[in-house]
Amino acid sequence: xxxFISGLYSGTNPQPGIGVARxxxxxxxxxxxxxxxxxxxxxxxHWEDLDDVWLQPAWEYIDLSAYSRRIKEHLDEGGWWISGVxxxxxxxxxxxxxxxxxxxxxxxxALKRISKPAVEAHRGLPLNIPEFISTEQPDWDLHAFCxxxxxxxxxxxxxxxxxxxxxxxxxxxxxxxxxxxxSTDRLFLQAHVTGYEESxxxxxxxxxxxxxxxxxxxxxxxxxKTWAGEVTDVPESFSGPLRKIVGELNWTGGAExxxxxxxxxxxxxxxxxxxxxxWIYGSTITGRNLPAAMIERASRIKAxxxxxxxxxxxxxxLEIPVLxxxxxxxxxxxxxxxxxxxxxxxxxxxxxxxxxxKLQIIEGRANNHEEQSHDVSTIQPGHGNGNGNGLNGRVEVxxxxxxxTTFIDDLKNIDLESTPTPSWLFLENTATAAFQRASQMAxxxxxxxxxxxxxxxIKTNPDSRLIRLAREAGFLAEAISLAEVEKAFDIxxxxxxxxxxxxxxxxxxxxxxxxxxxxxxxxxxxxFARILGSLESRELQAKIVGARLRPPGTGSRFGISLETPxxxxxxxxxxxxxxxxxxxxVHFHLASSNIGVRQWWQLYESMLTWxxxxxxxxxxxxxxxxxxxxxxxxxxxxxxADKLEEAIDRAANALPxxxxxxxxxxxxxxxxxxxxxxxxxxxxxxxxAIEEVVVDASIAELPMHFVQPHRILHxxxxxxxxxxxxxxxxxxxxxxxxxxxxxxxxxxxxxVRKGDVLIFCDAGxxxxxxxxxxxxx
Amino acid sequence: MSLVVDNQSxxxxxxxxxxxxxxxxxWRHSSPxxxxxxxxxxxxxxxxxxxxxxxxxxxxxxxxxxxxxxRRKYKWGPSQWPMTWCHAxxxxxxxxxxxxxxxxxxFTVRGVDCHSVQLxxxxxxxxxxxxxxxxxxHPSSTHWIQGALIYHEACGVxxxxxxxxxxxxxxxxxxxxxxxGGYGSILALRLTTDTVGVQRFSWGHHEITxxxxxxxxxxx
Numbered sequence: 001x002x003x004f005i006s007g008l009y010s011g012t013n014p015q016p017g018i019g020v021a022r023x024x025x026x027x028x029x030x031x032x033x034x035x036x037x038x039x040x041x042x043x044x045x046h047w048e049d050l051d052d053v054w055l056q057p058a059w060e061y062i063d064l065s066a067y068s069r070r071i072k073e074h075l076d077e078g079g080w081w082i083s084g085v086x087x088x089x090x091x092x093x094x095x096x097x098x099x100x101x102x103x104x105x106x107x108x109x110a111l112k113r114i115s116k117p118a119v120e121a122h123r124g125l126p127l128n129i130p131e132f133i134s135t136e137q138p139d140w141d142l143h144a145f146c147x148x149x150x151x152x153x154x155x156x157x158x159x160x161x162x163x164x165x166x167x168x169x170x171x172x173x174x175x176x177x178x179x180x181x182x183s184t185d186r187l188f189l190q191a192h193v194t195g196y197e198e199s200x201x202x203x204x205x206x207x208x209x210x211x212x213x214x215x216x217x218x219x220x221x222x223x224x225k226t227w228a229g230e231v232t233d234v235p236e237s238f239s240g241p242l243r244k245i246v247g248e249l250n251w252t253g254g255a256e257x258x259x260x261x262x263x264x265x266x267x268x269x270x271x272x273x274x275x276x277x278x279w280i281y282g283s284t285i286t287g288r289n290l291p292a293a294m295i296e297r298a299s300r301i302k303a304x305x306x307x308x309x310x311x312x313x314x315x316x317x318l319e320i321p322v323l324x325x326x327x328x329x330x331x332x333x334x335x336x337x338x339x340x341x342x343x344x345x346x347x348x349x350x351x352x353x354x355x356x357x358k359l360q361i362i363e364g365r366a367n368n369h370e371e372q373s374h375d376v377s378t379i380q381p382g383h384g385n386g387n388g389n390g391l392n393g394r395v396e397v398x399x400x401x402x403x404x405t406t407f408i409d410d411l412k413n414i415d416l417e418s419t420p421t422p423s424w425l426f427l428e429n430t431a432t433a434a435f436q437r438a439s440q441m442a443x444x445x446x447x448x449x450x451x452x453x454x455x456x457x458i459k460t461n462p463d464s465r466l467i468r469l470a471r472e473a474g475f476l477a478e479a480i481s482l483a484e485v486e487k488a489f490d491i492x493x494x495x496x497x498x499x500x501x502x503x504x505x506x507x508x509x510x511x512x513x514x515x516x517x518x519x520x521x522x523x524x525x526x527x528f529a530r531i532l533g534s535l536e537s538r539e540l541q542a543k544i545v546g547a548r549l550r551p552p553g554t555g556s557r558f559g560i561s562l563e564t565p566x567x568x569x570x571x572x573x574x575x576x577x578x579x580x581x582x583x584x585x586v587h588f589h590l591a592s593s594n595i596g597v598r599q600w601w602q603l604y605e606s607m608l609t610w611x612x613x614x615x616x617x618x619x620x621x622x623x624x625x626x627x628x629x630x631x632x633x634x635x636x637x638x639x640x641a642d643k644l645e646e647a648i649d650r651a652a653n654a655l656p657x658x659x660x661x662x663x664x665x666x667x668x669x670x671x672x673x674x675x676x677x678x679x680x681x682x683x684x685x686x687x688x689a690i691e692e693v694v695v696d697a698s699i700a701e702l703p704m705h706f707v708q709p710h711r712i713l714h715x716x717x718x719x720x721x722x723x724x725x726x727x728x729x730x731x732x733x734x735x736x737x738x739x740x741x742x743x744x745x746x747x748x749x750x751x752v753r754k755g756d757v758l759i760f761c762d763a764g765x766x767x768x769x770x771x772x773x774x775x776x777x
Numbered sequence: 778m779s780l781v782v783d784n785q786s787x788x789x790x791x792x793x794x795x796x797x798x799x800x801x802x803x804w805r806h807s808s809p810x811x812x813x814x815x816x817x818x819x820x821x822x823x824x825x826x827x828x829x830x831x832x833x834x835x836x837x838x839x840x841x842x843x844x845x846x847x848r849r850k851y852k853w854g855p856s857q858w859p860m861t862w863c864h865a866x867x868x869x870x871x872x873x874x875x876x877x878x879x880x881x882x883x884f885t886v887r888g889v890d891c892h893s894v895q896l897x898x899x900x901x902x903x904x905x906x907x908x909x910x911x912x913x914x915h916p917s918s919t920h921w922i923q924g925a926l927i928y929h930e931a932c933g934v935x936x937x938x939x940x941x942x943x944x945x946x947x948x949x950x951x952x953x954x955x956x957x958g959g960y961g962s963i964l965a966l967r968l969t970t971d972t973v974g975v976q977r978f979s980w981g982h983h984e985i986t987x988x989x990x991x992x993x994x995x996x997x
Contacts, residue, residue, distance in 0.1 A: 194842075572822065
């Protein structure tokens with residue numbers, strides 16, 4: 001019996017070939033095991049259980065037609081083929097559309113139904129699929145997905161690779177790497193699930209499960225790969241529906257379902273791999289030799305049975321002799337000044353992915369470019385098909401971000417022809433509507449007992465027009481310095497409408513207002529002591545006096561630490577010292593756009609828990625809560641109303657004497673109210689694409705470009721403002737700074753030319769307030 | 778498997794490990810550790826801090842997640858008994874009894890039924906001699922060590938009406954019910970419920986009866 005086994009890579013992210021060979025050798029001592037590999041760098045070719053090695057050139061250079069013919073010859077001659085390479089399995093499914101008796105891999109129809117991330121075939125199994133989003137969606141939506149999941153997300157390649165991306169700039173960086181590596185934009189973001197990793201591995205022949213095992217990981221590598229595990233039987237609650245699905249898929253070959261079990265006991269499916277896992281010999285150790293069982297079922301040749309040596313397995317690192325016929329190749333020369341030897345994917349897996357895409361064997365929609373229009377003017381915002389600008393012939397289906405109509409209406413009122421650039425544009429109607437909406441929301445959320453009042457964070461954008469709108473809409477002014485307090489007074493706020501907080505609130509060194517402020521919140525115990533002293537000396541007056549909390553685990557630098565019991569005790573003593581004529585309040589601000597929406601609400605709940613503790617220990621009621629900070633506009637305006645209502649209910653229930661909630665939406669109000677107009681200074685076009693353009697804006701005007709995407713508008717030949725989709729064009733800033741790249745994945749219409757105006761929306765918050773003078777002489 | 782009932786003579790069938798029998802004899806009257814309350818603000822503050830910190834550390838995850846932060850905050854080490862809440866939370870290190878008592882309270886405040894679990898664990902004399910030396914430098918007892926065996930405390934976390942998982946707060950992990958024998962394994966345990974509700978629980982393939990020391994067996 002001759003068995004071909006591919007996937008022999010045995011590095012830190014190993015393929016299953018060696019485990020399969022060891023398992024088969026244990027069951028079939030006389031079988032001829034032929035290792036199939038595509039690089040002599042794969043250490044598995046030297047493994048002692050292999051009788052022969054059929055070494056092919058890297059996938060990039062293989063004559064696929066000739067190779068497929070030779071494989072068929074081997075199969076026709078009675079050889080068996082067990083593949084350990086996902087892409088090879090996909091290719092084989094196309095080479096043998098009707099299968100082959102000796103080819104122990106699943107058919108194309110089955111592969112399609114297990115493709116990531118939805119894994120259609122999971123239905124019926126006691127499994128959930130973690131939330132995901134295709135990276136073909138607009139950046140605006142991807143950013144929203146990341147916020148929703150607290151930036152606990154994985155960016156995954158179409159076949160392999162998953163990288164945690166905990167910030168927008170990390171996401172953009174990894175996306176560029178994976179897109180380039182796998183020659184596709186079809187990646188996806190998936191929400192992280194906290195829990196323990198478990199797997200079900202099975203082998204089947206023509207739709208019938210031959211054997212299956214359950215494996216719980218007991219040790220993992222830093223990359224999350226199995227290093228040790230415990231193997232048990234698959235419970236009937238799982239194996240029953242699995243049998244049905246395998247029958248429907250007419251599955252042949254090995255397979256692994258990779259899952260996470262959360263604290264509640266729910267199972268979440270991460271991937272379904274169409275092959276044995278690399279730990280498969282671990283199962284053999286426990287007396288469950290799946291590769292042998294599959295060969296036995298397919299060949300009807302009895303396998304030698306092996307007793308279980310343990311119900312657990314672990315790994316070690318082994319040094320083995322190198323075969324004379326495959327001497328080690330030389331290491332690649334490091335790039336000058338580089339670190340390491342850049343030897344990833346020596347067998348040309350990436351090239352195989354690209355070839356299979358071109359052959360339409362994977363990603364069916366790819367390579368339709370000859371039938372697609374390249375005229376971007378036909379593309380309607382918000383609807384599917386984009387062209388493949390700069391994609392070297394690859395066509396991608398990318399959507400465009402939705403842009404509020406008020407943006408466009410405001411732009412129509414601005415004479416851009418006579419506007420020098422770069423220039424900040426105040427979107428007046430958008431701004432007015434935002435403040436009015438916030439005001440209406442506060443009124444709606446107020447109850448007979450608890451009044452909800454908005455606060456405008458002056459630092460977010462100290463533009464007088466916005467502060468004035470805030471005053472007119474009944475906001476309080478939230479200041480972080482006495483300078484900001486003066487600015488609020490200049491606009492017309494009274495002291496009773498000002499909230500003062502932050503670690504540097506007493507800067508600059510001028511006397512605080514003589515009239516009582518609405519609220520003052522301390523940022524540290526020392527600050528609280530100073531406030532108590534100022535109240536006693538009548539230097540400071542305030543209706544509400546309180547403190548900003550820093551519950552453990554927030555990672556914030558602000559507020560009074562509650563890290564130790566002593567911290568809590570000191571804080572409680574200070575609260576007890578607060579004059580009875582002052583209302584006690586608690587201030588809780590964290591940027592939800594940074595920590596994620598869900599996380600923000602979790603911390604809110606945590607903050608209420610601390611508030612209850614403070615009330616019980618100090619015997620002082622908390623009558624005011626000041627909450628908010630750093631809300632992304634969409635999260636606030638479109639998604640928060642119900643949550644806020646619930647949050648206010650919970651606060652009112654938790655704190656029986658609560659009277660006021662100051663809601664400070666932060667950049668949710670300011671961000672949409674301004675845009676940046678810029679002109680193209682230079683357009684670098686190649687035959688197929690616009691590779692780069694230089695604009696007269698820069699990172700000095702868009703300092704938040706690495707934190708959030710900006711929707712960018714361009715006026716079509718017909719005079720219509722259209723959002724730009726994602727492409728490959730880089731927008732370079734005007735500065736002579738290497739990192740002055742304000743967008744690197746923009747799709748510009750072929751018709752653009754020097755002098756065209758681009759509008760960078762969503763720039764009214766910290767882009768505006770933290771912009772700086774640079775390169776202006 | 779056979780059971781030994783507290784305050785009764787120990788009858789262990791088919792046991793070849795004399796040490797285990799002796800250990801059971803020594804520890805069978807030990808009660809689960811309890812932390813006392815001064816009845817004053819000091820202990821009230823300590824407990825408020827503990828439970829609010831746990832809420833923050835849980836970070837919105839499911840209430841059945843093990844409170845790993847407790848072990849990160851407090852090293853495993855000798856403790857002085859009797860112990861009060863205000864004393865416990867101020868320590869750098871706590872023994873298994875204190876860690877288990879704290880974790881039990883944490884689970885209970887989360888709304889999870891949690892019971893005390895006493896264990897006899899097997900290590901090696903080489904290992905226990907190091908622990909013995911460490912404990913001997915502290916005004917606390919080494920009564921919990923007997924040869925290669927140790928007395929240990931953990932939490933029986935009720936995940937369903939009649940099912941528990943065992944959280945080992947000293948190791949900050951869930952105990953694997955499938956393991957039997959060997960270094961670090963559990964040879965015997967006693968779960969003690971404070972309630973009058975369910976008194977028999979499954980833990981993996983084991984059937985656990987409350988208030989009775991029982992030896993663990995290999996999975997059939």
